[in-house]
Amino acid sequence: MESRSKLKGTNKTATKSSNSLQFINKLQANLLMQHIDTPTRARGMDTIHILDLEITNNDIIDNVDYLAPLGKIDHSVLIITSSLRNSTVENVDQH
DSSP, X not given: OXXXXXXXXIIIIITTOHHHHHHXXXXXXXXXXXXXXXXXXXXXXXXXXXXXXXXXXXXXXEEEEEEOOOTTOOBOEEEEEEOOOOOOOOOOOOO
């Protein structure tokens, strides 16, 4: 599984506007990760955009598959595979 210590696509998506750059900086400052790194919306000759966000505070996303839009929708279908870990807390006697 790939490490996501920094946001993928930072250079290609955030440099276009200061709002995007500020958003990415806030995510990084709070140790959050944005896992969607490919544009998810396209319509005709319009500029393509990353509109979908998958933000986590740890690296639980194993894979993101980008599928073709369904019907007349202009948004990609995303299949997100994650690994959720179950942690167990032992019962501690408090007497």
